[in-house]
Amino acid sequence: GQQLNQSPQSMFIQEGEDVSMNCTSSSIFNTWLWYKQDPGEGPVLLIALYKAGELTSNGRLTAQFGITRKDSFLNISASIPSDVGIYFCAGQISSASKIIFGSGTRLSIRP
């Protein structure tokens, strides 16, 4: 079946650093979604992308729908402690297909 490859699996950041993570697939998607999940909570939608090339911001977060429609990235600028958590990308190939999740990127604060 279709798969989303999300990287990196985990990363350590220092407060104030910019962060970048991405998702790739061999399939073409018509929707890309980015979620954040805090421990013990459900995922929360951060950004939704619906068009190839679309660049959308939500505060310090920016996500882009890749031109090839096979990838998407999420950037976080000037990271703060509450950015810690697991970030999931998710995508949908067509209106008739289910939403597929990446394996997540765990963001931690470097001590």
Added chain:
Amino acid sequence: DAMVIQNPRYQVTQFGKPVTLSCSQTLNHNVMYWYQQKSSQAPKLLFHYYDKDFNNEADTPDNFQSRRPNTSFCFLDIRSPGLGDTAMYLCATSRGLGGGSPLHFGNGTRLTVT
């Protein structure tokens, strides 16, 4: 605030003892989903309802059942829980199935089978 509410937040059950998890929504969304999420993994879709139409994923065990008595409520029934069913169970809703309908998740029920 419109939201997706799951109860209970934590549930402990014994091996083989049936358990029911509940989900309610005030978003008036057409679609309700149940996901299973094991530690540090992505959510895995079990099944979904589009209105009253039930759609089971091919690899969802028969042990897992669902009911949607009305638009607002959806239940997950695990008939004979095994130790491997220990996980977070997430309910989600969406307006429709199309690309313009992202998932909205509840806070989950953490189930422990002993």
